[in-house]
Amino acid sequence: MDKIFQSEITQIKLDAATFKGTGECIEPTYINYFFGNNGTGKSTIAKSIQSGMGVTYAPGVSADDCQVLIYNQEYIDRNMQNFHNLPGVFTMAEENAEIQQQIDEASSKIDVAQKLITSAESEKVKLLDKKDRLDKNLYSEVWEKTNTLRTEDFPNTQTGVSNSKKKLAEKVMEYAPAEYDLNELKRMYSSAYAAVPKEYELFQAIPDSSVLDNIEGKDVLSIAIVNASETQLAEFWKNISSAEWVRTGHTAYHQKAGGKCPYCSQALPPNFEQKLTESFDDQYKKNRGRLEKFLSDYRDAANTLFIPIAKMPESVYPAIDLKPYKDKLDALKGIITANIQRINAKVTEPAKIVTLDDTAPLLAELQALIEGYNKLIEENNAVVDDAPKKKEECKDKFFAYLAFFVKDIMTAYRNSYADIEKQIKEQQAIITKQNAEINELTNSIRILNSQTKETESAMNNINLMLKDAGFQGFEVCPHWEEKISPDGSVQKIIPSPVRNYAVVRTNEITGEKEIAQNLSEGKKNFIAFLYFQQSVFGSTDAENLHRKKIVVIDDPVSSMDSGTLFIVSAQIRRMIHICRNNVDNRNPVVNGNFIKQIFILTHNAYFHREVTYLYANRWDFVSFYLVRKFNNKSSVTLYDQQNPDCPSERMNVNPVKNSYAALWESYKEVKSGIPLKSIIRRILEYYFLQLCGYEGDDLRKCILEDHRDDFMYDENGAETPDRYEMAKVLLSYIVADNSGVNDGINYTDDFLDVQLYRNTFKMIFKYMNQEQHFNMMMGIR
Known part of the structure; x- marks a missing residue:
């Protein structure tokens, strides 16, 4: 189930140092706690956030919008190399409260504008995706509909x-x-x-x-061609209806008849041709010719x-x-x-x-x-x-x-395309307008910042906390510049504006302030943290005041005593309150929401407990992680579980109840002999020597002498010298670490049988009458 709230950084892919090739990926929310022993990879996580490698920001947010402020050993070394000469810290003075209010109002408007831009950009992405799908649908429809024309009719x-x-x-x-x-x-x-x-x-x-x-002459077909002659012979032809028959026969045969009738072979009269011609009139002959x-x-x-x-x-x-x-x-x-x-x-x-x-x-x-x-x-x-x-x-x-x-397809496409383009332009108009608004507001903030002046607020805050922490005789003051006068005297002149601050102590004899030398590691770390805190609540650069702040704190209490650790914890809780206001501003403990996300990484169980109890029950915007390393490979585990009171919800699980409990968690999971031996030694030392009050030699005598046979022989009476030797190794290890005494046994790498380690470890609790404690810590009922 995803977290309800996600802040500026939404994902961190780890692939450096001992995370190389592990594929570890973190999806942080607003407040993020990381616990792990030294060397497990916490600093690698902090540096990844600082460098931006593998970091993914929320939609509408980029690395340029954020200022990552990281407190780690490198920060301490960089700023405390000459610890007496701190770079200047610039914050807003009380008299600039009205200007600060205007800056806050402008910053709030920038947030609103950025949200509108994010929303518009998100909608624009959806519209562009919709347009892309529209294009692809068009391509497919045109392709499919024109398939026959393209491939069969007009392929070339x-x-x-x-x-x-x-x-x-x-x-x-x-x-x-x-x-x-x-x-x-x-x-x-x-x-x-x-x-x-x-x-x-x-x-x-x-x-x-x-x-x-x-x-021409077609009209002859419509004329009845008949003989109109009135000679005796013509009348004869008409009477027997043989005129045409006679004419045809005569035409066909008279040249071949030899003066005889072609039908009866009788001799024809000498004037037959004349009489025959006279028997047909001229018109008849003329029409016959035309036909x-x-x-x-x-x-x-x-x-x-x-x-x-x-x-x-x-x-x-x-x-x-x-x-x-x-x-x-x-x-x-x-x-x-x-x-x-x-x-x-x-x-x-x-x-x-x-x-x-x-x-x-x-x-x-x-x-x-x-x-x-x-x-x-x-x-x-x-x-x-x-x-x-x-x-x-x-x-x-x-x-x-x-x-x-395909004009119907094209018409539908163009209509839809025009509608989407119109919507895209509307969203772009919002983006353009809001960007102009942000530019104008940013410029206003820049002008307001230019109207403020460097003040002593940061210096006073640091000095107040130094005093509360019991740093007697130390304070931070503006660093002076030495100027030699014509008479040879040296004058200490504080430049205006102040560019640097110095850590000084007061000379008990002269009463003059001198650069503090030889500060302890704990004091240097504490002063460096106080300086870091001022850069979180203020800025060393006026241009960065409106940028969203992401705070990364990597093991801040190294070498500090309990007093300074308490103050540091309280100040970090204040930062956590400010970050919390981004998602839940009801009854704020402190005002402001300029810390948009915070990452706290530590190996100190006490410090971890001091900064985690505030919002441990807010699973929706708080995350707990355990960082471990096995076989030189680091891993990060999100610690949450199903809420037993509400199975549909999840709840955070703090991986660290205290440092002792953390040792037992590591004992359950470690698989290698050498680190397992170290964990067992630390558990035995803490529980039997510190909590139960045994001396090392007493514990050794009780196990190796009073219960020698229990270790040398199993339940069936068979010899088990390995168990006895293992017990000697573990107890001698404790004595060697605490008193510098051992019996000369070469035990460092002689025993690497993990199961033998575990069996012997359990037997020590059993024969010290502490088996119920072992079962409790192992979760055995």
Whole structure:
């Protein structure tokens, strides 16, 4: 379950020193306590925070927004190298309270503006993500919908974009939608992108579709051609209805009959030809001649028309479907044949009225087909003649057609895109406005800071705490500069503004203040902490006053006595109160919330207890960690557990009740013989020598003499000399550490059997009648 509150730093990935390659990751909240023995890796954690390596800040917060203030040994060395010459500490004086109030108000407004920026940036990120998803959906939809057109119909038109959904969609968006005839576009593509471009022969056009219907002399078909002669012979032909029969026979056979009748073979009268001619009138003969000429003209015109159009090009353009054309040719041939048969019938029976079928409609349809065919062929030939240009034209038309094909998708996309862009601009406007507000407020703070002056507040605070801690005769005062007067005397001049402070003691004889020399380690550390505290509550740089402060305190009570440790603990608790105000400002113990996050790292169980009891029950913004090292690899464990009173909630667990309890926790987990031996020695020493009051020799006698057989023999009476020797090792170790006496046994690395260590350790408690204490500390019921 995640913490409810997370402060400026939300994650620290550790990968330095003994954390190298461990993958350890911390997700801190506002107040963070780390406990661990010296050398386990606490300082590595502090330095990681200071350097920013592996550090992740909350959304809307960057390292530039924060000032990391770290108190550690390096800080002490840097500032106390010449401990009598501390850098200047600048804070706000009481008379500047009104200005400070204005600065606080401006800082509060900056916080509000930053929250608005964070919210707007978060919303902007969501909108950008939404826009990204919108883009990806568009790319997929366009890709899928145009798949057949792209891959089957026009595969070679997408050079450079054929393998990218994104590039394809962006290419389509460059074109205005245009609706083209898809078949025409395919034919153009076929010609422009053909492997071997080819030109084709045109079809023969029909100059005049009415040519057969308007042949001169057609009116003769509607005339009943009859013989009007009144000679005796003509009357005879009429009576027997044989006039046409006689004329036909005469025409066919009179040259071959030899003066005889071709039907009865009797000799014809000498004047037969004259009488036969007189038996047919002139009009009849004239109409007969017109009919025969029309038949001849019709046949000639039909041949002139049909033969060229029936002969198609040797190589036909593949896009042309010839079936309609052939069907119409067959139909035309049928009509012409039928018309000739009708004309022949009239020749046989001139008196018969005949009507011909019109060919013009069919020829017009044929001509339309031919024109369509020729248009396709001409388009192909034009493409072939200028292939590069036509390829580009074809490609442009293809993408314009795609734009038309997916216009509904594009319209929906553009509408959604415009809406998202509008919202992004609105959020950006908020960010821009609030950034301008922050810049203006920051400038105001800078001006207000310039109106303040360096004061003695920090110096007075340090001196007050030095006095409370019992540092008699020591104080901090502005450091002077020595100036030699013309008479050779030396004057001590304090510069204005004060640039440095000095740690001084008063000379008991002269009463003058002298630079303090040879301060103890504890005193130097205490003064360094007091100086650090002033930089937390004030600043050494006016520019940093409005930056969020992250405080890191690494083992602050090293070499301090109980008095100074108490004061340091109290001051750190004050810092914790200020940090707590960021998430819970009800009934604040101290005012302010400028410490945005705090990290406290220590190996001192007493100090740890002094600074952790305040908010140990606030799991939502307080975290406890235990830092350990095994086999030269460090680890960090978050100490919390399920709340037994409310299973749906979690609660903090302080890993350190006291230093003695910490030893037992380490005893339970250590797996290596040498560190286990050290832990056992420290437990035995603390419990039996300090708490129970045994002397080392008494404890040795009780175990090695009074209970010798219990260690030398097991429950079955078998010898177990290893246990006895192990007991000698552990007890001799205690005596050697405390009195410098041992029995000459070489025990440092002789025994590395971890289980033997543990069994012997337990037996010591058993035979000292302290088994119940062992079970309690081990959690055995």
